[in-house]
Amino acid sequence: MPLGLHNEDQELVASTTKRFIAEGRTTPLDHSASRPPVAELTATANFLQLAAATSAHAHIVHISIVDGFGIVAAYRARGVHATAEMCVHYLLFDADADMARLGGMLKVNPPIRSGEMEKLWEVLERGDATFISSDHSAWPLERKQTASIFDVAAGMPGLEAMVPAFFTAAAKRYGVEGAARISADYLSDRPARFFSLSTKGRLEAGYDADVVVLAPQAMTYDAKRNPRGPGWSAYDGQSFSVTPAATFVRGQQAWDGKSVATVSGHYVPRTA
Structure with a gap:
């Protein structure tokens, strides 16, 4: 462990x-x-x-x-x-x-x-x-705006923006196909293997169909669009080359770009 x-x-x-x-x-x-x-x-x-x-x-x-x-x-x-x-x-x-x-x-x-x-x-x-x-650390905005940097809470929200932000930067370096490969490797396969989650991390037979779909269209990130988020982000105003279009959890669509469906989660134990 x-x-x-x-x-x-x-x-x-x-x-x-x-x-x-x-x-x-x-x-x-x-x-x-x-x-x-x-x-x-x-x-x-x-x-x-x-x-x-x-x-x-x-x-x-x-x-x-x-x-x-x-x-x-x-x-x-x-x-x-x-x-x-x-x-x-x-x-x-x-x-x-x-x-x-x-x-x-x-x-x-x-x-x-x-x-x-x-x-x-x-x-x-x-x-x-x-x-x-x-x-990810989603502090209220007032905890990030004090006069002294040493009174500011450490950490920032990053989970929502991580995939499009990383993919955009990787595509500038490696092209779209290269960005897809390194994103799948470092954001999906490697974490699953680290936590010994044997049915996660890959698109293969026998694995859970957990899928993120990115549309090849530019977006300007706005943290206020997410009613469940803290309403601020260091990524606000940044342009991403892709837009998250859909997510699937164990094959069931959980998000379509506008709404969130109810998908039951469950504990997945380590396998080693």
């Missing part, structure tokens, strides 16, 4: 944050520097060394810098059961380009970094990420 771990050394983060506040460095642009890469890397290495000592499976739930995936790969090469996921926002946002524009709405931990996006895409191409997640 994997043990999921948030990989930041809290003593380092608390010390740096205290110093930043004392110096008046409390803007969105200060967030990434207040949680330096060393805090993330030392926590990652510490957890993986503990896994090596106990023969446990340590899973790092989000890595924001390429060096972190290098540490995981090195431990895995030693035979340690080490895995790590990629959050989709690290592939699509850059601190220098986006934090001033989006402010607290883009505050996540570990933080959005500068100059890492291209290297993180290369991590996917090497297969060093276990799967891609949204790290």
Whole structure:
């Protein structure tokens, strides 16, 4: 059974944050520097060394810098059961380009970094990420708009936008067919295998017919269109090259682009 771990050394983060506040460095642009890469890397290495000592499976739930995936790969090469996921926002946002524009709405931990996006895409191409997640956290908007970035709640909604946002970015790099393959791999097959869900993740005989249909038409994302959502998103106003058109759960249509049908869910146990 994997043990999921948030990989930041809290003593380092608390010390740096205290110093930043004392110096008046409390803007969105200060967030990434207040949680330096060393805090993330030392926590990652510490957890993986503990896994090596106990023969446990340590899973790092989000890595924001390429060096972190290098540490995981090195431990895995030693035979340690080490895995790590990629959050989709690290592939699509850059601190220098986006934090001033989006402010607290883009505050996540570990933080959005500068100059890492291209290297993180290369991590996917090497297969060093276990799967891609949204790290969805749907805070009320008022929790994301305080004056000091250190009083802003960490996390942002990402589940609804994850598939069209990732597919759009992947299509720019690999073309439509390449985007379809990497999306199916990292958003479906790999998560199912990680959680040992033997009837999920693929379109094959014997698997549940869980299907997402994307229409090849552009859309401008608007979080307010979803009455069940928080009403805001860092993705608001972004143009996606595809529009989610339908979803099916075990072969039964659950959504047609406008309405949601009632489809009963049930617990699916691990098979290994």
